[in-house]
Amino acid sequence: MMGLRASELAMVREVYLYCDSTPVVFAHSVVAHKDLRGAWRGLSGLGNKSLGTVLFTNPRIKRTPLEFKKISRGHFLYDRACACLPEKPHYLWARRSLFTLHEQSILVTEVFLPAILDLPL
16 A cells, blocks of 8 residues: 555554553554655654644645455454453454655554443443
């Protein structure tokens, strides 16, 4: 989706988003290493700060339509997302979108964990 070559370096950021002490979303982001010196230069120093704040406060950042997928055991994102879960569900739902700034992109995938269904509306 990003057009990266197999030998091209990229930064991968993985975080769990919590509601109180319960993980509800596993987020996986990928940006080409070369773009960390360009449009996405601030991302390598985010630490615990929200990537969403960066992506949604800059009106020049464009987002592709969301893509959705049901993932299960054996899919690398399922396995990574379930690492902190005491009980593994049969499947999880994920969505992804590409964010672009100055023709440089970051791929953001969110995997929804079972506890998200227990949150109040």
